[in-house]
Structures are given as structure tokens and as C-alpha cells.
Amino acid sequence: MAAEGGKIDPMHQFLIEPLFGRTWEIAGYNIAFTNSALFMVVTLALIWVFMLGGMKRALIPGRWQAAVEGFTGFISNMMHANIGPKGKAFTPYVFSLFMFILVANLVGMMPIGIVPGLHAFTVTSHLTVTGVLAIISFSIVLIVGFAKHGLHFFSLFIPHGTPVPMIPLIFLIELFSFLIRPFSLGLRLFVAMTAGHILLKVLAGFVINGLNAGAGIAAIVSLPSFILMIGITLLELLVCAIQAYVFALLTSLYLNDAINLH
Amino acid sequence: MPQIAQILETYASQIFWLLIVFGLIYFGIGKAMLPKIEATVEARDRKIADDLEAAKKAHADADQTEEDYRAKIDAARAAAQKATQEAKAASAVEAEQRVKAADTELAAKTADADARIAAAQAQALAGIEDVAADAAQEIVSKVSGVAVSRDQAASAVKAALANG
Numbered sequence: 473m474a475a476e477g478g479k480i481d482p483m484h485q486f487l488i489e490p491l492f493g494r495t496w497e498i499a500g501y502n503i504a505f506t507n508s509a510l511f512m513v514v515t516l517a518l519i520w521v522f523m524l525g526g527m528k529r530a531l532i533p534g535r536w537q538a539a540v541e542g543f544t545g546f547i548s549n550m551m552h553a554n555i556g557p558k559g560k561a562f563t564p565y566v567f568s569l570f571m572f573i574l575v576a577n578l579v580g581m582m583p584i585g586i587v588p589g590l591h592a593f594t595v596t597s598h599l600t601v602t603g604v605l606a607i608i609s610f611s612i613v614l615i616v617g618f619a620k621h622g623l624h625f626f627s628l629f630i631p632h633g634t635p636v637p638m639i640p641l642i643f644l645i646e647l648f649s650f651l652i653r654p655f656s657l658g659l660r661l662f663v664a665m666t667a668g669h670i671l672l673k674v675l676a677g678f679v680i681n682g683l684n685a686g687a688g689i690a691a692i693v694s695l696p697s698f699i700l701m702i703g704i705t706l707l708e709l710l711v712c713a714i715q716a717y718v719f720a721l722l723t724s725l726y727l728n729d730a731i732n733l734h
Numbered sequence: 735m736p737q738i739a740q741i742l743e744t745y746a747s748q749i750f751w752l753l754i755v756f757g758l759i760y761f762g763i764g765k766a767m768l769p770k771i772e773a774t775v776e777a778r779d780r781k782i783a784d785d786l787e788a789a790k791k792a793h794a795d796a797d798q799t800e801e802d803y804r805a806k807i808d809a810a811r812a813a814a815q816k817a818t819q820e821a822k823a824a825s826a827v828e829a830e831q832r833v834k835a836a837d838t839e840l841a842a843k844t845a846d847a848d849a850r851i852a853a854a855q856a857q858a859l860a861g862i863e864d865v866a867a868d869a870a871q872e873i874v875s876k877v878s879g880v881a882v883s884r885d886q887a888a889s890a891v892k893a894a895l896a897n898g
Contacts, residue, residue, distance in 0.1 A: 486736040488744045501746035508744070509751035516755045523767045529774040531781065544771045563772075564764030572759055599737050600748040605756070666737065 480677035482670045486597055508601075511593045515576045522575075543571070547720065554724040558731050562724070565612065569605065570720035577665060577712035581705070596715075597665040599658065606658030609723045613653075617730035628733055657722055664715050668708040675701045866891040 490504035497503065526540025533541060547567040551559035573596055580594025595601050617625040629646035630639055675697045682694030871887040874880060 483736055488736065488740055488748070490747075498746075498750070501750070502743070503747045503750040505751070506744065506747055508748055509755075512751050512755040516758055519759060519763060523763050523771075526771050527767060529770065531778055533778075541771060541775050544768055545775060548772060564768050565760060567768050568756065568760040568764035571763070572756060595752075597737065598748060600741060600745050601752050604749055604752050608756075662737070666735075 480673070480680065482673035482677065485591060485593070485669060485673060486666070488598075507591070507593050508595055508598065511576065511579060511595050512601075515572060515579055515595065518575050518579065519571050543567075550721065551724055554721070555728045555731055559724065559727065562612070562727050566720050566724055566727075569609070569723060570716050573605070573661065573719050574713060574716035577716060578709070580665065580669065581708055581712060594665050594669055596661055597669055599662045602658040602662040603654075605661075605719070606654040609657060609726065610654035613726045613730045616727065620731060621733060625730070625733070628729055653722075653726060657719065661715050661719055664711055668704070668711055671704060672701060672708065675704065863888065863891055863895065866895070 488506045488508050490506050491510060493503070493505045495502075496505070523540060525536035526544070528534065528537050530537060544567065547570055548560075548563055551563045551566060555562070576595040580592055580597065582592055584590045584592040617628070621627075626643075629643045629650065631642065631646070634642050678697040679694045679701065682690045682692075682697065685693075867884065867888040867890075870891055871882050871884065874882045874887070
């Protein structure tokens, strides 16, 4: 939050600042270690620690192991339900995707800003990140689809029972909806996280500016905003989980199209 | 919106670090840890299924044992009953035989006794004839003084006894 002159910029939280390695370059591209990269690494570390707790491999699981197995079982069951036995090969990818998005979302919601000088950063509120994840998912779908079915993969765009005269039109529509998938996949997550964080930041600005403006304004503006913030924070935590689930679910459904066609 | 305003200057770094981090998650966690955890879960599920099956089998075995026990008890009871009946029948036959043997023995003794009585009677009768003949001979000699021969007296007695 950049509270300069009482003005609070709700977009400041999305600013990417290089922490070190400003001059690092690969083939002319700058790859400075930014706050975004830091939070990716934090996410990685958290998932790693969480998963290590599930590696005791005890016959009777402890609480931690049961929690880890709950997550893995959740994704395994989803893959099995949506794709079938052939989906097992893609469980590691969808699980990585789900855990990365979920933990990155939740880390972005942590009140790290309480400590002066630290700012929480939500990796998944960046189009670059969600876009890359969406493109990876879409690429896997394309590669698997064409590797498994060859040109027969295009039959995906002609639903069963389409009357022959309708085939060219339906084919175009289906192709179009198929090609939109990576955009909707990446944008959905990006927009959901961005909007939620902007809303929270705007409300937080109301709370602080109201407090600065005196007791009367604080009672009218700050208190209701604060109560609303509590509710929206809970809602955002729900959205964090739902968006991670939706991303993983849609990826598994698209993979199902590629593996089983219709 | 910094996500779009900064995109040209930051996309390389974002993509670079994302690929590194996501690659680590995919290969370090998704590929390395996840299968082991899934294997643990599968092993547990299999163990539970096996244990349940073993319990079911043990239950069936117990039922079978009980049935066997029942059948054996029934057979033993039937055998005991049969043995009792046989013993009863055998003792009844034996008792009958003994009674029969005693009967025949008694009959033989009775017959023997009858024979002896008859013999004694006959002997007694013969004695009476002798005594009567003697008495008749003596009476005749005393009354009439005539000596009667033994044979005459005996035949007279016989005739008198036969008439009497």
C-alpha cells in the first residue's frame, strides 16, 4: 500500500520490483529475481514442506500425513472420475498445478503487510503467470491429442449426430471454443485474484482514510467497510480454493477430451 | 494495472522463474513424491481389503466349525441312543432266554418228579398187592385152616383189586 499524501493506490500491490540480480540476462532477456519470483519460491517451499510431512508413508497415517493424502486423493479421484484409468499419467501435472495455484493464492492472502516493509504478493494475479500455466495445459492437451489420435483429433470438433450440412458451421464453432480455452483458463484465474485483491485494498483504503478523517467519519465509513472486509476476506479465501480447483478441473476435462475424444 | 503496464519489462523474468519453480514442483513433488504417497494409500486400501476378506473368511470358518460341531454332536447323540436301544434289546433277549432256560429246567424237573411219583405210586400199588396177598393167605389159613398157595392168593387179590 502506497499511502502517500493519504492516497492509497490499490494497484500498487501488483507492482513487480526486482529484489536482486537486476542485470541478470539470458539471451538478452532480463531475468531479475523479483518479488514475484520470491513468492513463487515461497510457494514452492511451502508445498515442499507440506508434502514432506506426508512422506512418512505410515500404514496408519498421522494428522499431517492424512492431510497430505487428502489432497493427493482429491486430485487422484478427480482425475479418475473425469478421465478414467488413463488419467493416472497426468495426475502429477494436475496435482502440481492445483497445489501451486492454491498455495500461491493463499500466500497472497496472508496478512504479511503487518510487518513493516513487507508486502504480500499474489503470483496468480499476474497474467504472465496464469497465461503460462494455461498455455502449458493447452499444449499438453494438443500434444496428447495429436499424439494419441493424429488427425482424427479433429473429430473432437464434430459432436456425434451432427447433420451433414451443419458440419462446417459446427466445426468452426467448436474449433473456436476450443481455441478460446487457454485464454479463458488463464484470464479466469488472473481476473478473480486481481479483482478480489483490488476490492480488499479499496476497502482497506476506506478504513484508513476514514480513521484519518475523524471519529464521525470513521463510524460511518471505516466500521462498515471493516465489517465488509472481514466477510470479503473469507469469501476471497473461498475463491482461492475454488479457482485452484476450477483450473485443475478444467485442465482434467480438457485432457479427457484429448485422451478419450468424445 | 501493473500486470499489463509492466508486462514488457517483466515477462521474461516472470516466465523464467515460473518455469523453474513449476518445474521443481512438477519433478520434485508431482513426479517424485506424489506416486509414493499414492502407493502408500493404495497399499493401505489393499491391506484393509485383505484384512476384511480375511475377517470374512474367519467368520465363515467359524460358522463351518460350529456346523461341524453341531453335526458331530447330533451324530454322537444318535449313536448313543442307538447304543442304548441295542443294549436294551440285547438285555431283553437275554432275559427272555434265561427265563426260557429256567422254564425248560423247571419243566424237566417237574417231569422227573412226576415220573418218580408215578414210579413210587406203582411200587406202592405193587406193595399193596403183595401185602394183600400175604394178608389173604394168612386170613384164609387162619379162618379155614386151608393152606392157599401164594399164587392163588395173589391172583385172588388181583381179581378183587381189579373189581374194586
